Amino acid sequence: MNIGIIGAGAIAQFLMEEIQKDTETDLSVQSLLVRDTNKYATLRETFGIDLFDEVDAFLDSDIDIVVEAANIEAVKSLVPHTLEKKDVVVISIGALADKTFSETVYSTAETFHRSVYLPSGAIGGIDLIQNASSLGEVEKVSLTTRKPAHSLGEPGITEEKVIFHGPASDAIEKFPKNINVSIILSLAGKGIRETEVTIIADPNADKNEHAIKAIGDFGTFTATIENNPLPSNPKTSYLAALSILGTLKKVKSPLRIGT
Ligand SMILES: NC(=O)C1=CN([C@@H]2O[C@H](COP(=O)(O)OP(=O)(O)OC[C@H]3O[C@@H](n4cnc5c(N)ncnc54)[C@H](OP(=O)(O)O)[C@@H]3O)[C@@H](O)[C@H]2O)C=CC1
Numbered sequence: 001m002n003i004g005i006i007g008a009g010a011i012a013q014f015l016m017e018e019i020q021k022d023t024e025t026d027l028s029v030q031s032l033l034v035r036d037t038n039k040y041a042t043l044r045e046t047f048g049i050d051l052f053d054e055v056d057a058f059l060d061s062d063i064d065i066v067v068e069a070a071n072i073e074a075v076k077s078l079v080p081h082t083l084e085k086k087d088v089v090v091i092s093i094g095a096l097a098d099k100t101f102s103e104t105v106y107s108t109a110e111t112f113h114r115s116v117y118l119p120s121g122a123i124g125g126i127d128l129i130q131n132a133s134s135l136g137e138v139e140k141v142s143l144t145t146r147k148p149a150h151s152l153g154e155p156g157i158t159e160e161k162v163i164f165h166g167p168a169s170d171a172i173e174k175f176p177k178n179i180n181v182s183i184i185l186s187l188a189g190k191g192i193r194e195t196e197v198t199i200i201a202d203p204n205a206d207k208n209e210h211a212i213k214a215i216g217d218f219g220t221f222t223a224t225i226e227n228n229p230l231p232s233n234p235k236t237s238y239l240a241a242l243s244i245l246g247t248l249k250k251v252k253s254p255l256r257i258g259t
């Protein structure tokens with residue numbers, strides 16, 4: 001399966017490196033869509049990929065699926081048009097907090113018989129929350145995120161500080177690069193206004209920690225993930241990059257585990 005990636009940052013480079021190393025897989029990264037081809041010119045040779053700065057040329061290149069690994073603005077400007085031609089994996093899931101936009105995405109996918117894949121990203125338990133919500137009977141879902149203070153734009157603090165408490169819809173507006181996980185949790189569970197988010201900036205933390213709690217007719221669920229950051233972008237957890245690789249490996253698999 002030939003992959004095109006939107007973006008060339010920490011996640012994109014992780015995917016190119018790992019897919020190139022993996023001789024067992026039929027995955028291959030062929031094309032990258034970037035804003036500035038000069039900035040990323042060395043990637044052509046390192047990974048044997050084609051670089052594009054024009055979306056239609058990128059979509060018409062030899063690719064079967066597109067992975068968005070850029071940011072929320074890129075999802076908004078590029079994903080609906082991309083879906084007219086290709087299936088898409090979206091990791092900047094915060095874009096889907098905008099209801100009008102998410103409806104456009106889903107209806108475009110339907111019209112053009114495409115799939116939109118939303119990986120679990122830097123958290124787990126999405127399967128459980130989605131199943132528990134299938135009769136709409138989850139009372140409460142909350143997420144407490146603790147990240148190193150510098151990742152949250154608080155480099156000077158000496159003690160931990162709650163920098164946000166409120167609904168996921170507001171959290172993603174204030175921290176669009178740090179709390180996409182709250183939106184996948186909202187989409188699986190109770191919705192963006194009902195999912196309660198707390199963000200803690202911690203000067204002593206070296207992991208990106210996400211603690212999930214859910215209560216409903218199914219019982220109670222608690223899970224805490226202490227994520228190692230990706231060295232090339234410590235705001236981003238290694239697991240988020242792995243979750244895209246895992247999603248790509250599942251696309252063609254006849255076996256569906258843990259749905
Ligand atoms: N769902 C989840 O659990 C998680 C989601 N994320 C999200 O994943 C995304 C990628 O993360 P990461 O790789 O660490 O980010 P980086 O900042 O390392 O890389 C982003 C890349 O996207 C490029 N880019 C930005 N806008 C565009 C555009 N319009 N067209 C093409 N390329 C563009 C940037 O290029 P340039 O050099 O031009 O700026 C850069 O190469 C982020 O939105 C992040 O918030 C991260 C972690 C967890």
Ligand SMILES: O=C([O-])CC(=O)C(=O)O
Binds near residue numbers: 121122176208227236
């Ligand atoms: O990678 C993480 O730990 C979470 C993250 O940045 C996000 O959800 O945007």
